[in-house]
Amino acid sequence: MKLFNPITLLLILIGAAMVGFVWLRGPSHELPPVESLANFQMADAPLKLPADGQPRHRLHRMSAWDLATLPRAVRFDPPMGTEQAGLTYNAQKFWEMNNGRGGHHTGDDLNGIGGMNSDLGDPVFAAADGRVLYAGEPSPGWGNTVVVAHHTADGRVLQTMYAHLQNIDVPVGAAVARGRVIGSVGTANGYYPAHLHFEMRESDGVDIGAGYSMNPMNRLDPEATIASMRGAPADRPSPAVLPVALDRGNPWNQVELSPEDAAKLGEILKREPAADGE
Numbered sequence: 003m004k005l006f007n008p009i010t011l012l013l014i015l016i017g018a019a020m021v022g023f024v025w026l027r028g029p030s031h032e033l034p035p036v037e038s039l040a041n042f043q044m045a046d047a048p049l050k051l052p053a054d055g056q057p058r059h060r061l062h063r064m065s066a067w068d069l070a071t072l073p074r075a076v077r078f079d080p081p082m083g084t085e086q087a088g089l090t091y092n093a094q095k096f097w098e099m100n101n102g103r104g105g106h107h108t109g110d111d112l113n114g115i116g117g118m119n120s121d122l123g124d125p126v127f128a129a130a131d132g133r134v135l136y137a138g139e140p141s142p143g144w145g146n147t148v149v150v151a152h153h154t155a156d157g158r159v160l161q162t163m164y165a166h167l168q169n170i171d172v173p174v175g176a177a178v179a180r181g182r183v184i185g186s187v188g189t190a191n192g193y194y195p196a197h198l199h200f201e202m203r204e205s206d207g208v209d210i211g212a213g214y215s216m217n218p219m220n221r222l223d224p225e226a227t228i229a230s231m232r233g234a235p236a237d238r239p240s241p242a243v244l245p246v247a248l249d250r251g252n253p254w255n256q257v258e259l260s261p262e263d264a265a266k267l268g269e270i271l272k273r274e275p276a277a278d279g280e
């Protein structure tokens with residue numbers, strides 16, 4: 003007795019070929035596009051590091067190259083208002099409990115003293131020298147958001163995060179100096195009256211997370227952290243760069259000058275400004 007007549011055998015073969023074709027071409031056998039390795043410097047970066055100009059806000063780790071080239075931040079200033087945070091107030095302080103949102107506030111809400119939308123479009127400054135790790139809109143509620151990484155004088159990697167911005171003035175990867183305008187105060191697409199949600203974290207990766215939480219995780223109190231690293235009394239503007247370089251007694255000063263260079267800089271500082279200067 004014949005088990006299979008030729009027609010049945012043919013149908014079985016065609017069926018098997020179709021299943022095999024689908025299996026081989028199926029999505030589970032397609033490798034995800036490699037988005038890393040844009041250049042040799044990123045060779046140790048994990049896959050999915052944004053190398054295509056489309057920043058993502060989850061699991062973005064800094065590469066060894068990013069860490070090695072991170073600018074050293076010797077001083078931190080408030081990100082809004084004057085250098086002493088004048089003309090601003092903190093409407094919702096770090097770790098205040100917000101029952102309506104079901105958690106503690108993960109940053110400071112900085113406002114212009116005029117209240118409501120009077121600070122809409124006001125400049126937002128980089129709090130310290132650093133590099134832009136993220137610039138984008140992680141969600142409508144966060145609005146335009148910038149994350150800057152800083153290498154502190156004591157070797158930590160800190161981040162400052164600026165959220166609800168009206169617009170962003172710096173690209174990802176840019177080195178920014180303390181006081182550089184990185185964007186302007188906004189409303190997060192009209193979700194809130196204009197204010198700056200400002201966070202600080204100790205981290206070498208970007209994880210935007212939520213604005214309210216029951217666990218502080220890597221978040222720091224921005225006001226206290228900046229006060230501890232301002233390098234100037236609360237009622238004084240931060241000093242300019244050259245006096246800082248000459249101030250050897252300051253623990254945040256990492257600049258080592260030879261006596262000759264220090265003498266030269268001292269002479270430069272004593273000079274009268276040029277008539278057409280400033």
Ligand SMILES: [Zn+2]
Binds near residue numbers: 109110111198200
């Ligand atoms: Zn906030």
